[in-house]
Amino acid sequence: MSAARVGVVTFPGTLDDQDAARAVRHAGGEAVPLWHADTDLKGVDAVFLPGGFSYGDYLRCGAISRFAPLMGELIPAAKAGLPVLGTCNGFQILCEAHLLPGALLRNAGLHYVCRDQRLRIESTDTPWTADYAPGQEVVIPIKHGEGRYVADAETLARLEAEGQVVVRYLGSNPNGSLNDIAGIRNEAGNVVGLMPHPEHAIEELTGGPGTDGLGFFTSILKRLVNA
Amino acid sequence: MARVIVDVMLKPEILDPQGQAIARALPRLGFSGVSGVRQGKRFEVELDGPADEAALADVRKMAETLLANTVIEDYTVRVEG
Numbered sequence: 001m002s003a004a005r006v007g008v009v010t011f012p013g014t015l016d017d018q019d020a021a022r023a024v025r026h027a028g029g030e031a032v033p034l035w036h037a038d039t040d041l042k043g044v045d046a047v048f049l050p051g052g053f054s055y056g057d058y059l060r061c062g063a064i065s066r067f068a069p070l071m072g073e074l075i076p077a078a079k080a081g082l083p084v085l086g087t088c089n090g091f092q093i094l095c096e097a098h099l100l101p102g103a104l105l106r107n108a109g110l111h112y113v114c115r116d117q118r119l120r121i122e123s124t125d126t127p128w129t130a131d132y133a134p135g136q137e138v139v140i141p142i143k144h145g146e147g148r149y150v151a152d153a154e155t156l157a158r159l160e161a162e163g164q165v166v167v168r169y170l171g172s173n174p175n176g177s178l179n180d181i182a183g184i185r186n187e188a189g190n191v192v193g194l195m196p197h198p199e200h201a202i203e204e205l206t207g208g209p210g211t212d213g214l215g216f217f218t219s220i221l222k223r224l225v226n227a
Numbered sequence: 228m229a230r231v232i233v234d235v236m237l238k239p240e241i242l243d244p245q246g247q248a249i250a251r252a253l254p255r256l257g258f259s260g261v262s263g264v265r266q267g268k269r270f271e272v273e274l275d276g277p278a279d280e281a282a283l284a285d286v287r288k289m290a291e292t293l294l295a296n297t298v299i300e301d302y303t304v305r306v307e308g
Contacts, residue, residue, distance in 0.1 A: 059293070059294075063293065063296065096296065102298065105237075106244055107244070109244070110245070110248055151298070152298075
């Protein structure tokens with residue numbers, strides 16, 4: 001059986017694409033590099049939008065990336081059910097593309113925050129979090145200056161009521177995010193965005209707080225193999 | 228040839244920590260009597276032709292599509308006179 005193929009997108013200014021591709025391979029999948037100027041998703045089974053500073057964060061984080069040629073293919077595919085995970089800048093891009101509701105703004109404390117963060121997995125009802133136990137507490141690094149999740153009161157209430165909050169900060173809130181939200185999913189559940197970086201927590205050897213992030217990758221690969 | 232100004236501001240209910248930091252810095256510089264500061268963006272859009280209704284409609288579309296994120300920001304469009 002051939003390995004499931006997960007596309008990893010590189011925009012100008014993306015930083016974490018190599019780590020993301022490595023995490024996909026480490027979990028047993030095939031990482032397929034996708035370039036922002038491509039107009040072809042190369043038949044991948046899922047897509048990972050990594051972190052970084054795509055297009056230098058000009059205008060707003062993710063605002064320019066959202067109109068990249070590749071996004072012209074990715075947006076309809078995601079709406080049709082293709083599993084997509086965006087971390088950090090990837091989360092910002094998914095919000096700018098309106099694949100996820102709300103927006104990410106400058107951290108309330110104005111500081112760039114880089115630390116190992118305690119989190120709770122709130123929803124395992126997504127192709128990216130199925131390997132976790134509901135309510136499981138994990139530690140995964142965060143590193144961002146613009147991670148304060150905001151949405152209007154009605155959207156926020158709907159996210160909570162429908163179980164669309166996927167990951168929540170535990171302990172001190174690093175950025176002033178509403179309801180301590182670290183990650184959310186769309187209504188269908190196939191699109192997930194989060195500020196923490198699971199690709200930086202997949203094995204003990206490379207530092208970081210441990211292997212708590214690996215579940216995001218094993219979850220999607222199991223889903224694709226069993227699909 | 229005309230210049231159209233698009234001002235983009237965070238919606239009033241959205242916390243603006245940058246504006247707050249600026250407001251906190253002002254008293255240290257000797258400025259008093261400021262009760263708040265909010266920070267926004269100004270775009271100067273140069274048109275090839277006149278700023279007629281069609282052109283302004285286009286600029287509003289630009290603002291809606293790219294210059295502002297209407298989830299968190301409001302914008303205004305005006306012709307520089």
